[in-house]
Amino acid sequence: MAKNIQSLERAAAMLRLLAGGERRLGLSDISSSLGLAKGTAHGILRTLQHEGFVEQDAASGRYQLGAELLRLGNSYLDVHELRARALVWTDDLARSSGESVHLGVLHQHGILIVHHVFRPDDSRQVLEVGAMQPLHSTALGKVLSAYDPVAHSEAVEVERQAFTPRTVTGPEEFESLLDLIRARGWASDVEETWEGVAAVAAPVHDRRRMPVGAVAVTGAVERVCPGGELRPELIAAVRDCARAVSRDLGAGRF
């Protein structure tokens, strides 16, 4: 087994020290507690300070835990919060596109549908909230695989099943598809998961530009992709919707 990195171990020990007991400690307290030379301790503290994990009190010169640690712990976006923020925008997307809209997040090697807006006709439809979709073939799955490194490694590592003759399964083909998605900012699924069904998806980002989910419009291939071409206004509408949700989550304009 490889040897652990000593400076990281020392940094971790400092954070534990600052988290327990007396909250603010001076440089000499820290170095003596951990049995380090002052210079070594100071170097590590400066690095931690630069990353925001440690803050130095201006008046006393003592150190305490930084706000960034708190943010790390709270960075997880509640999917129900995501749905609440997306509600008006996804309603509007369904209304303007005339197709059904899904909001998905990465969950256990697949896409979990957290919100579903019916296609705005009078047909009987079943709410698909809670359903899972595959990562490698759906528009939602592919767009997240392109933007989220965790989704990417999961999509790449599993065996990609061919659901239809059009499903992309080969590793090189799949990677170049993701490159294209990243370059264009959206993904499509034209009968790659279900025969007769096509979809377009775009990523939703949070305030730190992390991909937290994706929005997709899904419908019959004849309507979404007439004559084999995806309707450009549909792509624009999906991307507008994803941007609007991202803005509501605090992401800057992009």
Next chain:
Amino acid sequence: MTDAHTTGSHGTGPFIAAIDQGTTSSRCIVFDKDGRIVSVDQKEHEQIFPKPGWVEHDAAEIWTNVQEVVAGAISKAGITSADVKAIGITNQRETTLLWDRNTGEPVHNALVWQDTRTDALCKELGRNVGQDRFRRETGLPLASYFAGPKVRWLLDNVEGLRKRAERGEILFGTMDSWVIWNLTGGTDGGVHVTDVTNASRTLLMNLHSMQWDEKILQSMHIPAAVLPEIRSSAEVYGHAKGGVLDGIPVASALGDQQAALFGQTCFAQGEAKSTYGTGTFMLMNTGHTPVNSYNGLLTTVGYRVGDQKPVYALEGSIAVTGSLVQWMRDQMGLIKSAAEIETLASSVEDNGGAYFVPAFSGLFAPYWRPDARGVITGLTRYVTKAHIARAVLEATAWQTREISDAMTKDSGVELTALKVDGGMTSNNLLMQTLSDFLDAPVVRPMVAETTCLGAAYAAGLAVGFWPDTDALRANWRRAAEWTPRMDAATRDREYKSWLKAVERSMGWLDEDTVEE
């Protein structure tokens, strides 16, 4: 929602502008012919609390804000008044204002519906009969929400006001009247009208004749000279004078909950909607006859389109729904955001035997027990905060079921489906639970802004923008539907437990302290 929607795919008009003069803010939304939102503008106004239990609004501030949001919405939509076919009004109900017809100045801040200063007056007005003294005529109990007692309070407490009112110098109105009077010119020929839905919340209108009830006016000691003319909910009252919408017909008025009923296109007898906000308001269309309630509901006017027959409704309200989730977040600290209640509640399969009756200020419909206070029952060591979160959501669903049961008892009509709107409809678990407990489908429409939409619909009908209510129904789009998944035995057992929990909330306050 701060951005104007600019989704591009709605045509070039024409449009309808709806003004929603609400309790915390005034809004204007521009709708296209499909009932889609084109633009929104909104401005909050100050809540004035002069004493505990007193709540007032500055009506002059409200009128200024209304003008601003109308101009804002028109400008965000990128259109001119030439593209707008009519203006519709919806408003916070029961909030009461008196103003000078010659100067246009309010004589006092508006008394807001939540204001309880007329509690004692209402008891006094009940004489030996009690709070149902005017129920047969008005469909309402004598309670501090309603406008009539607030008018009486102002006449009794603002110096010299009664004399001026008797001389015909003073006008009374709920916020619809105030906005319409100002829109149509104010001191320069403004029309002084109200609609049947707002009038039905005054305790002064006879539900059967749709006119001010002279006997009640005498009993409450209110001079008829202050009263607006009662008109239908959808007709041209007058035309806007001045402002960005100069010359446009002012063509609808509906109280906010009735507007939501209209916006949800509950046009057939037995159709019902429930709006889930801080509190919850459920209304059921009962057709052309006012149904007396023996189960603690209110009888009210649903709407009246032009000279067609009026449509009545039964109304039940739940005081604490969204505010219970806020309480879990702010007072208990169990969640960080309101949406998280679903995450916490979803982490368990059921309530673990716990029930939460949020009777924070007594029990409302159908019990009306001011001596009740909140309880959490059925606790064992097994119960976790997740079970409590589940019990919180179930409380809203069970209370809806109780109102729905009361409506069925009073009207004889079974609920076939419940149309929902409001902020809490984004809570999937709550909507599923609601469907399970009601044993009926729960349906969410695609336009969440049903209140403004209702006002726009009524105005559009009045000017022929839409031909009839069938055309409006065709605009209604289902965004989601939840169907019952719970078996009958479980539902019955759980309902029994809920009712037991409700029983335990009653009688907490001693009789002599209930008056507080």
